[in-house]
Amino acid sequence: MGGDKDSPKTPGEQGKSLMEDILGLLRIHIKRGVNLAVRDVNTSDPYVVVRMGKQKLKTRVIKKDVNPEWNEDLTLSVSNPVCPIVLTVYDHDTFSKDDKMGDAEFDITPFIEALKMNTEGLPNGTIIRRIHPSRKNCLADDSCIVFNDGKVVQDIVLRLRNVECGEVEIQMEWIDLPGSKIL
Numbered sequence: 001m002g003g004d005k006d007s008p009k010t011p012g013e014q015g016k017s018l019m020e021d022i023l024g025l026l027r028i029h030i031k032r033g034v035n036l037a038v039r040d041v042n043t044s045d046p047y048v049v050v051r052m053g054k055q056k057l058k059t060r061v062i063k064k065d066v067n068p069e070w071n072e073d074l075t076l077s078v079s080n081p082v083c084p085i086v087l088t089v090y091d092h093d094t095f096s097k098d099d100k101m102g103d104a105e106f107d108i109t110p111f112i113e114a115l116k117m118n119t120e121g122l123p124n125g126t127i128i129r130r131i132h133p134s135r136k137n138c139l140a141d142d143s144c145i146v147f148n149d150g151k152v153v154q155d156i157v158l159r160l161r162n163v164e165c166g167e168v169e170i171q172m173e174w175i176d177l178p179g180s181k182i183l
Contacts, residue, residue: 021079025175026052026108028074028085030059036066036166039091039099046101048168051086052076061092066166075175081112087158087168102160104138104168111154114145115174122147133159140167 030048038044046068047061055076062068076085085108089101114128122128126147133139140159145152153173160166 022077022177022180023081023112024078024177024180026076026078027173027175028076029171029173030070030072030074031169031171032067032069032071033089034067034167034169036068036089036160037091037101037163038066039101040064040093044099044101045092046089047092049088049090050074050076051088052078053080053083078108078112082107082109084108087170089160089166089168100162102163102166104158104160106138106156106158108172111145111152111172111174114154115152119147119152124148128152 028050030050033046033048036044036046043064044066045061045063046065048059048070050057057074057076059070059072059074062070084105086103086105088103091099091101093099110129110131117128119126119128124147127144128147129145131137131139131143131145133141138158138161140157143154143156145154151173153171155171156169158168158170160168
């Protein structure tokens with residue numbers, strides 16, 4: 001019933017909730033910015049926007065600081081694990097359009113693959129996978145996917161593109177949803 005794309009859908013299939021497509025939640029902890037570009041007179045008022053597909057989340061603005069410490073969690077719902085995440089840093093301006101201070105794109109596929117591994121019995125601090133910086137990613141340094149306190153986490157230092165300088169440090173952590181299909 002309703003399996004063939006030409007056959008009519010049953011009422012239950014038409015009312016399919018968005019939750020059924022979500023694999024889980026990805027918590028991105030935006031730690032800090034390092035040596036961000038100056039966009040005002042001597043400094044900048046940076047904030048971060050994270051986009052994945054149609055989702056868009058942002059941090060608070062940190063006034064007059066090119067080395068801001070956000071320590072903020074942004075949580076995305078993941079339905080397509082191959083969809084890249086784009087992180088963009090902006091300088092907040094009161095009377096004009098906010099200035100772009102660089103961007104970085106990163107792939108969560110290696111992280112998702114690590115989640116599928118059997119981590120039972122692994123000691124704390126076990127490195128599951130190491131991803132090296134390359135021309136195909138925005139990593140500023142090696143990024144390790146680690147098993148810690150019963151969770152799989154990934155620390156990432158992103159080098160911003162389309163700007164003269166700047167890096168953003170983040171950490172990713174997966175949040176399972178009841179009935180999620182990822183693991």
